[in-house]
Amino acid sequence: MPAITNKQQLLTQAHAVLKKRFPLPALEPETPRPLLEELLFAICREGSTTADAEAAYTRLHKVFVDWNEVRVSTVQEVADALKPLPNSGPRAGWIIGVLHAVFEMNYSYDLGDMEKKGLKQAAKQVSRYFNEKDLKSIGLKQAAKQIARFKQVNDFAVAWVVQRNLGGHAIPLDGPTFRVLRRLNVIEETDADDMESVRGGIEHVIPKTRGPEFTELMSIHAKELCTDKTPLCAQCPLKNDCPTGIENLKKPEKEKPDSKPKKSR
Ligand code: SF4
Incomplete structure (x- = not known):
């Protein structure tokens, strides 16, 4: 797959790829919460x-x-x-x-x-x-x-x-979602200072109808693969397009963030 350079394309691609990797149950609760x-x-x-x-x-x-x-x-x-x-x-x-x-x-x-x-x-x-x-x-x-x-x-x-609840278009961004988006190079470290602008950029790419799904996928991905200290890049379906994953997978085994010290026998 050719490298994706455009951030919008990367975001769209990540959404599609993660949807395949983490099939979601129906998102709407049977009875909406007050x-x-x-x-x-x-x-x-x-x-x-x-x-x-x-x-x-x-x-x-x-x-x-x-x-x-x-x-x-x-x-x-x-x-x-x-x-x-x-x-x-x-x-x-x-x-x-x-x-x-x-x-x-x-x-x-x-x-x-x-x-x-x-x-x-x-x-x-x-x-x-x-x-x-x-x-x-x-x-x-x-x-x-x-x-x-x-x-x-x-x-x-x-x-x-x-x-x-209110039927508007908003993409909630929490720490784990920020981490994934930062590693994908969709946002910068300093972007956290301007939440409105970051959110606006994401909401521009992810349509309202797919917002809840995107929110869920980011959280599950952050928990399952793109974990805080030890991202499992080798197992990640985004590894060919994610700048962080590409860097991590180039490193010698002992320097990889997901490498574990080998036990001596
Ligand atoms: S390749 Fe690694 S850093 Fe990039 S999204 Fe996947 S787990 Fe996260």
């Missing part, structure tokens, strides 16, 4: 996969009677329910924080009220939770901006909710 639940799920999903996040989310539902019990529990208790999801402590803190913010806003756990009350009104109600940095960095639809103003919610969670 907005708040999608937001809380997004906190579990960032830096993980949907399967692992679903498992953690299900454990939350089993351990706690309702969202109010989660809200009044300790970070440690919620973190224990989320384990073995990585970073369970910070995630637990964010989940509790969002629940406190939503509860203080309208004394219920229904973010759908935000839209019924009108976005301007909702903005006023949540004004003390605004996070201007998040707001400015995300150029998504107005409803997403409202959600972004919860200081516990970052741009991944906002983009996730837009993609999975």
Whole structure:
């Protein structure tokens, strides 16, 4: 296969190749989650996969009677329910924080009220939770901006909710996805400083209808092959087009990131 030099082509090619390598189940949940639940799920999903996040989310539902019990529990208790999801402590803190913010806003756990009350009104109600940095960095639809103003919610969670709940076009980018895209040379190390521009570039290439699939494939690939310290380039279907993979596979065996020290007998 000839080397692909164009970043857009490489992204499209990666999507197609990974789709063959990692066949996906149907992505749509049978019953769409309410907005708040999608937001809380997004906190579990960032830096993980949907399967692992679903498992953690299900454990939350089993351990706690309702969202109010989660809200009044300790970070440690919620973190224990989320384990073995990585970073369970910070995630637990964010989940509790969002629940406190939503509860203080309208004394219920229904973010759908935000839209019924009108976005301007909702903005006023949540004004003390605004996070201007998040707001400015995300150029998504107005409803997403409202959600972004919860200081516990970052741009991944906002983009996730837009993609999975609000019907907009957004590609959530978390650490593992960034890692894959950086190794493929689709984005630069410094691009993380300009999320809106990076996201816009990816969304330009990946159409809305394929956004959820792309998001899933990137996460699974990051977990299965393009792992943090030891990318399994020799097994990767992108190895002929990925600049990092090409470099890694040129290295002598002992210098390869996925090489393991040989045991002496
Ligand atoms: S070739 Fe290696 S670095 Fe490139 S995407 Fe595959 S696993 Fe990641």
